[in-house]
Amino acid sequence: MSSEKTAQGSLIGRLNRGLIPIEDLANLLAAVAIMALMFLGVAQIVLRTIFNNPIDGYIDLVELSMASMAFLGAAYTQRMGSHIRMELLMSRLSGRGLWAVEAFGAAVAMFIIGVLIYYSYGHFLRAYTLGDTTIDAEYPVWPSKLLVPIAFSIWWCRLALQFFGALRLVIFPQAEPVGVVVMKDVAEQAQDEIHEVMGDDVDFSDPEGTA
Incomplete structure (x- = not known):
């Protein structure tokens, strides 16, 4: 029984460790897109106000960047548990009941995201086949539309890991999550966020927060 728990946990653990760099990269790309849009907005204001020469297709570029900012960080957010959750309900559950609800929620989310992957890929394929472009500057829209099923696919993989991880804990409630x-x-969540930004070498016992 113990070896079976270890085998299942190690498989999920390996898949989890393999998915984390992909999620981190997607989230980083979303952050870069947000930063680039901020610089683009400043440049647009300066060029329009001072030189009366706005950036051609600025609105189109903003529209095309929306997909990366909105969806690429979804899987990372799911992994960190930073999305909106029914904490008031979940905090009252424990053991098999808690993990059964978690598994059910992940299964429902997998179905919804799976449907969105199918239809968003169809939108990308149609835009690519027809050569769809933006209205003003006529930039091709298929790269932006392709990001949606890619981001949703990463998100679906994270949900699948959470589903099987929760299902494992329903069967073996004493196993390591x-x-x-x-x-x-709140304190643990704050420490995790600090670790995420500053690394794992921060000593919280030091009032200065140094290593």
Whole structure:
């Protein structure tokens, strides 16, 4: 029984570790897109106000960047448990009941995201086949539309890991949680966010927060 728990946990753990760099990269690209849009907005204001020479297709570029900012960070957010969750309900559950609800929620989300992957890929394929472009500057729109099913696919993989991770804990409630979101109090969540930004070498016992 113990070896079976270990085998299942190690498989989910390996898949989880393999998916994390992909999620981090997608989230980084979303952050870069947001930063680039901020610089583009400043440049647009300066060029329009001072030189009366706005950037051609500025609105089109903003529209095309929306997909990367809106969807590329979704899987990362799902992994961190930073999305909107029914914490008031979940905090009252424990053991098999908690993980059964988590598995059910992940299964429902997998179905919804799976449907969105199918239809968003259809939109990309149609835009690519027809050579669809933006109205003003006539930029091709298919790269932006392709980002949607890619981001949703990464998100679906994260949901699948959480589903099987929760299902494993339904069967083996005493096992170590792997690939699932573990609810934490405010202090623990703040420490995790600091680790995420500053790295794992921060000593929280030091009032200066140095290593």
